[in-house]
Amino acid sequence: MSKQYDFSRALAEADRCLLCHDAPCSKGCPANTDPGKFIKKFKMQNIKGAIRTIKENNILGGACGVLCPTARLCEKECSASHLDRPIKIGKIQEFLVRHGREINFKVFEKPEVTGKKVAIIGSGPAGISCGAALARKGYQVTIFEKMEEPGGVLRYGVPSYRFGKDSLKKELKDVTDLGVEFKCSHPIQEKGEVQDLLSKGFQAVFIATGLWDAADLFDKKPAGVYNSVDFLSSPHTIQSDLIKDQVAGKKVAVIGGGSVAMDCAGFAQTLGAQDVYLIYRRSFNQMPAEPDEKIESLENNIHFLILNQPKDYITDDTGKITGIKLARTQLAKAKKDQRRVPVEVKDSQWSLDIDIVVEAIGNKAFEDSGKIYPGVDLDAKKLIKASLEDCRTSQEGIFAGGDIVRGPSLVVNAVQDGKTAANTIDSYLKQRKA
Amino acid sequence: MNKKDIDLSIDFCGVKFKNPFLLSSSPVSNSAEMVARSFEAGWAGVAFKTLNSDTTPIIHPSPRMNGIQYGNKKLVGLQNAEMISDRPLKENLADFLYLKKKYPDHVLISSIMGFSNDEWAYLAKVSEDNGADMLELNFSCPHMSVEGAGHHVGKAFDLIEKFTATVKRAVSIPVMAKMTPNITDMTEPALYAKRGGADAIAAINTVLGISQIDLNQFTPKPNVFGLGTISGTSGPAIKPIGLRFISEMAKCKELALPLSGMGGIETWVDALEYILLGASTLQVTTGIIHYGYDIVEDLIEGLTDFMVEKKITKIEDLVGRALTNLTTTDKFDLKRQGRAEYNLDKCVGCGQCYTVCKDAGGFALDWDGDKRQPVLDKDKCLSCMICSFVCPICDIISYKEMPDTWKRQDAVVMGKDLEDQLNFQPFKQPI
Numbered sequence: 001m002s003k004q005y006d007f008s009r010a011l012a013e014a015d016r017c018l019l020c021h022d023a024p025c026s027k028g029c030p031a032n033t034d035p036g037k038f039i040k041k042f043k044m045q046n047i048k049g050a051i052r053t054i055k056e057n058n059i060l061g062g063a064c065g066v067l068c069p070t071a072r073l074c075e076k077e078c079s080a081s082h083l084d085r086p087i088k089i090g091k092i093q094e095f096l097v098r099h100g101r102e103i104n105f106k107v108f109e110k111p112e113v114t115g116k117k118v119a120i121i122g123s124g125p126a127g128i129s130c131g132a133a134l135a136r137k138g139y140q141v142t143i144f145e146k147m148e149e150p151g152g153v154l155r156y157g158v159p160s161y162r163f164g165k166d167s168l169k170k171e172l173k174d175v176t177d178l179g180v181e182f183k184c185s186h187p188i189q190e191k192g193e194v195q196d197l198l199s200k201g202f203q204a205v206f207i208a209t210g211l212w213d214a215a216d217l218f219d220k221k222p223a224g225v226y227n228s229v230d231f232l233s234s235p236h237t238i239q240s241d242l243i244k245d246q247v248a249g250k251k252v253a254v255i256g257g258g259s260v261a262m263d264c265a266g267f268a269q270t271l272g273a274q275d276v277y278l279i280y281r282r283s284f285n286q287m288p289a290e291p292d293e294k295i296e297s298l299e300n301n302i303h304f305l306i307l308n309q310p311k312d313y314i315t316d317d318t319g320k321i322t323g324i325k326l327a328r329t330q331l332a333k334a335k336k337d338q339r340r341v342p343v344e345v346k347d348s349q350w351s352l353d354i355d356i357v358v359e360a361i362g363n364k365a366f367e368d369s370g371k372i373y374p375g376v377d378l379d380a381k382k383l384i385k386a387s388l389e390d391c392r393t394s395q396e397g398i399f400a401g402g403d404i405v406r407g408p409s410l411v412v413n414a415v416q417d418g419k420t421a422a423n424t425i426d427s428y429l430k431q432r433k434a
Numbered sequence: 435m436n437k438k439d440i441d442l443s444i445d446f447c448g449v450k451f452k453n454p455f456l457l458s459s460s461p462v463s464n465s466a467e468m469v470a471r472s473f474e475a476g477w478a479g480v481a482f483k484t485l486n487s488d489t490t491p492i493i494h495p496s497p498r499m500n501g502i503q504y505g506n507k508k509l510v511g512l513q514n515a516e517m518i519s520d521r522p523l524k525e526n527l528a529d530f531l532y533l534k535k536k537y538p539d540h541v542l543i544s545s546i547m548g549f550s551n552d553e554w555a556y557l558a559k560v561s562e563d564n565g566a567d568m569l570e571l572n573f574s575c576p577h578m579s580v581e582g583a584g585h586h587v588g589k590a591f592d593l594i595e596k597f598t599a600t601v602k603r604a605v606s607i608p609v610m611a612k613m614t615p616n617i618t619d620m621t622e623p624a625l626y627a628k629r630g631g632a633d634a635i636a637a638i639n640t641v642l643g644i645s646q647i648d649l650n651q652f653t654p655k656p657n658v659f660g661l662g663t664i665s666g667t668s669g670p671a672i673k674p675i676g677l678r679f680i681s682e683m684a685k686c687k688e689l690a691l692p693l694s695g696m697g698g699i700e701t702w703v704d705a706l707e708y709i710l711l712g713a714s715t716l717q718v719t720t721g722i723i724h725y726g727y728d729i730v731e732d733l734i735e736g737l738t739d740f741m742v743e744k745k746i747t748k749i750e751d752l753v754g755r756a757l758t759n760l761t762t763t764d765k766f767d768l769k770r771q772g773r774a775e776y777n778l779d780k781c782v783g784c785g786q787c788y789t790v791c792k793d794a795g796g797f798a799l800d801w802d803g804d805k806r807q808p809v810l811d812k813d814k815c816l817s818c819m820i821c822s823f824v825c826p827i828c829d830i831i832s833y834k835e836m837p838d839t840w841k842r843q844d845a846v847v848m849g850k851d852l853e854d855q856l857n858f859q860p861f862k863q864p865i
């Protein structure tokens with residue numbers, strides 16, 4: 001992880017900003033962050049104004065500053081790239097939000113509760129963002145969260161070395177200060193419970209439950225094989241010590257090539273794994289993880305086993321994993337615009353000794369996730385059908401956003417959905433009143 | 435307290451400004467088309483580009499400005515050899531009418547410059563008759579080469595009084611005199627303006643200087659086809675000079691006129707510094723030349739947040755607040771001494787502190803080459819603090835007051851052995 005900026009570094013970086021007219025960075029953020037504006041404010045010593053610009057638009061501005069793949073968002077079109085490199089917008093943003101806390105600057109005043117009650121299911125980025133936006137409009141918001149602590153992926157997914165739980169806590173405080181109520185350890189799980197909320201005094205419900213089922217590689221899952229959800233959330237669960245013991249000093253294989261796989265590999269390393277292998281059946285460039293994540297993982301001594309297809313797990317007589325059978329692959333010729341597919345190389349099977357395996361091949365919705373909101377239209381993958389324009393579902397009064405609508409996406413997209421939903425809910429409820 | 439409780443409006447010579455921020459007279463206030471945009475951006479008023487009465491043809495040199503760069507920092511200062519408005523008077527006045535019609539709540543200050551007594555009176559009158567809320571008498575443009583105009587007046591104090599009095603007789607709107615900094619003491623000409631009836635003083639106009647020389651043509655810049663001139667410097671580089679003159683006039687009890695401060699204002703901090711030293715309206719040119727009209731948003735927001743933090747609701751309560759702490763060196767308590775304090779946790783080992791302390795400070799630093807860190811010999815520190823000015827990291831070097839039992843070590847005398855060869859008698863005051 002690159003170092004956080006202190007005041008002088010942040011200012012030096014802001015000084016590189018060309019203060020573009022019609023700033024291209026400000027068009028690159030899915031949540032409409034305006035870096036052109038907050039960097040200019042920072043340069044003009046209007047530091048509180050800069051922080052206000054960030055936080056009023058994005059309640060998770062600090063988290064986004066750290067977690068956003070800025071290279072393909074705001075920083076992508078930065079004019080300074082034509083000189084040498086883009087301005088490090090994310091890092092300046094993270095600094096400003098942190099600095100705001102250091103100088104005890106409160107962006108928000110506690111809004112007066114004037115409006116009706118709204119329920120939100122899930123306290124991930126989408127739920128938080130929607131809750132904060134509604135609270136600022138005067139609504140009384142309750143967020144139901146099945147886990148013990150709020151934050152969604154920010155707490156139970158992203159490892160601490162990337163985004164500290166302390167930062168999360170502080171950013172969440174801005175939300176509770178707005179009057180948003182978190183009801184943790186409170187799963188919404190009964191059949192039709194979401195609809196029931198509507199008859200229990202809540203005027204609207206926003207579903208932001210994310211994706212918490214992990215895809216399985218094979219039918220069998222021998223001892224020592226984890227999925228990414230259980231593995232990454234382990235610091236916060238009873239499995240914490242167990243997994244730590246199992247990984248320290250051991251050989252760990254992570255299967256997958258996305259951002260989650262990179263996190264699993266990095267997390268295994270922080271637990272003291274002796275060697276971490278990353279197994280991916282396609283090429284390096286085809287890995288969906290962000291380019292800088294991949295480079296960082298390589299530099300951190302993760303062994304990349306690309307063009308390798310897992311075939312089977314090898315176990316000892318107690319049923320515990322001892323190795324993986326792999327086959328080498330080659331990329332087939334491209335078919336039209338499609339991704340080149342990996343094809344097994346004949347007679348190339350080999351096996352890798354391994355103590356622990358983490359499968360990180362994709363998060364999905366639970367098969368029965370629709371149970372709590374029957375009547376809300378879902379697609380084949382059990383994702384909720386909702387328009388990203390307004391987050392409306394097929395049922396009146398029920399709105400949805402974030403990963404449970406988009407599929408695996410980004411924090412910043414979830415934040416945007418939360419804002420969109422808040423606006424729709426606001427106009428929906430105002431209309432109903434009229 | 436919150437932002438809603440803050441009132442940035444100010445009464446200046448009986449004229450109400452919705453905030454203290456104005457365009458100063460210059461290219462940024464050259465036409466109503468531009469000024470209108472500035473009003474939309476949030477500026478409360480304008481000192482319009484200095485009018486002329488069409489008797490003298492005005493042609494600007496080309497090019498007419500030069501930017502002063504320091505390292506990679508652009509526009510730390512600006513050099514200009516621009517004249518007063520080159521637009522026909524009628525067009526400027528028509529623009530006045532437009533602005534007053536469209537923006538009745540914004541303050542229109544007509545900046546004028548005459549070349550004779552009658553011309554001053556004429557320009558004052560037509561300004562008033564066409565909507566100006568106030569006048570600013572330009573006694574300070576350094577580039578007008580006509581005797582009896584611009585800064586030539588600003589340096590001939592009796593003319594200041596005379597022209598001000600003429601204008602005051604011609605109009606009933608408040609009159610402000612804009613002063614040149616290219617003199618040693620501004621209170622004196624300001625008092626002449628007051629005697630002439632001025633209601634306020636505006637300062638500073640640009641500081642005479644030479645910013646750069648074209649090394650191939652041996653010509654000062656702006657290089658106007660092979661020739662250069664001593665001309666007006668503005669922008670951040672001249673802020674210390676502007677603050678000085680404003681504070682001296684604010685301290686002058688006899689003067690006691692409202693002050694419109696300018697010179698190097700870009701941020702709310704610059705503006706606040708002018709306010710704390712006695713200015714109650716603020717004018718900006720170079721900041722706008724550098725960043726555009728939008729900086730007013732940051733001026734307003736930054737100042738408002740500051741006032742919320744300090745629980746001060748009105749600008750008036752800030753005006754001149756630093757003046758009581760501004761004094762002369764003889765009032766300093768020299769018994770209290772201190773030194774630099776180093777906290778090396780964040781030190782990156784560049785060693786700039788060592789270099790400057792050795793060559794320009796008390797040689798109080800040693801250099802640990804293995805650790806790449808300075809080692810402070812505390813008793814040798816002069817508390818000049820130059821090390822802190824060059825240190826790239828915040829918070830490493832701070833100032834620490836020492837108890838009165840502490841004694842600073844004297845500088846080493848290299849010629850100790852040679853003292854017997856000294857050719858020297860202590861100075862005795864002749865009786």
Ligand SMILES: Cc1cc2nc3c(=O)[nH]c(=O)nc-3n(C[C@H](O)[C@H](O)[C@H](O)COP(=O)(O)OP(=O)(O)OC[C@H]3O[C@@H](n4cnc5c(N)ncnc54)[C@H](O)[C@@H]3O)c2cc1C
Binds near residue numbers: 211
């Ligand atoms: C390991 C990992 C790393 C990632 N890294 C990044 C990154 O670096 N940058 C980035 O932009 N994106 C990243 N993402 C993606 C990003 O985290 C998600 O897109 C985002 O969190 C989606 O937000 P959400 O609010 O929709 O869902 P979530 O964050 O998944 O939150 C959903 C919440 O709902 C709760 N919930 C679910 N069902 C119920 C129920 N029935 N009752 C009550 N509560 C319920 C869950 O417990 C959870 O707290 C990462 C994702 C993962 C898995």
Ligand SMILES: Cc1cc2nc3c(=O)[nH]c(=O)nc-3n(C[C@H](O)[C@H](O)[C@H](O)COP(=O)(O)O)c2cc1C
Binds near residue numbers: 458459484516699
């Ligand atoms: C290009 C230029 C033209 C100017 N023209 C005038 C003018 O016509 N009349 C005037 O009173 N001052 C004029 N000034 C001086 C400014 O109004 C102001 O007093 C000075 O620039 C200091 O403020 P600043 O540092 O904000 O620029 C001019 C300044 C510049 C840079």
Ligand code: SF4
């Ligand atoms: S700023 Fe505009 S008017 Fe001035 S030289 Fe450049 S292009 Fe020409």
